[in-house]
Amino acid sequence: MKIAIFFGTETGNAEMLAEDIATGLEAEHETSLADLADSSPEDLKVAELNVIVCSSYGEGELPASAKPFAAQLADSQPDLSDVRFAIFGLGDSEYAETYGFGSMKLAELLVARGARALDERPVHDAASADLPEDVALPWVTAIIDGLAT
Numbered sequence: 001m002k003i004a005i006f007f008g009t010e011t012g013n014a015e016m017l018a019e020d021i022a023t024g025l026e027a028e029h030e031t032s033l034a035d036l037a038d039s040s041p042e043d044l045k046v047a048e049l050n051v052i053v054c055s056s057y058g059e060g061e062l063p064a065s066a067k068p069f070a071a072q073l074a075d076s077q078p079d080l081s082d083v084r085f086a087i088f089g090l091g092d093s094e095y096a097e098t099y100g101f102g103s104m105k106l107a108e109l110l111v112a113r114g115a116r117a118l119d120e121r122p123v124h125d126a127a128s129a130d131l132p133e134d135v136a137l138p139w140v141t142a143i144i145d146g147l148a149t
């Protein structure tokens, strides 16, 4: 399957996780990896599945590298009705009031443009003992298996 992996990051954690996902999938799939800062909404129309890893920053805001992409979504109002995506958030429950808000905001912007969100939208909690890749790889594999059946 053609799978495009994107990340939105402030300090690099989402990029590292996106790289882990790409490495985990590349043996069986045709993968690409890109920073949302270098991407436009049209880039979501290329692959059969878009996997997005996005953190939260500030007070539940998008991380810096996702902000220009979000602005393009709002400004250019692209039709994303043929796009499907799965989004994985990185957050920290110490920020109790805004936990996981960054990935949630990005998902809402995509859905507002017609894109279809696959699955729930998990958020990895930096305060937990789990490693993000141990959560994200089974999650993405289950989504791909679900699409293949």
Ligand SMILES: Cc1cc2nc3c(=O)[nH]c(=O)nc-3n(C[C@H](O)[C@H](O)[C@H](O)COP(=O)(O)O)c2cc1C
Pocket (backbone or CB within 6 Å): 008, 009, 010, 011, 012, 013, 014, 015, 055, 056, 057, 058, 059, 060, 061, 063, 090, 091, 092, 093, 095, 098, 099, 100, 101, 102, 126
């Ligand atoms: C200044 C700062 C603000 C943050 N704000 C939030 C927040 O509002 N909600 C949340 O869930 N996580 C928040 N986090 C946690 C980050 O999302 C988490 O550390 C994540 O792994 C960062 O990933 P990145 O390096 O890809 O940006 C914040 C972290 C920092 C350092």
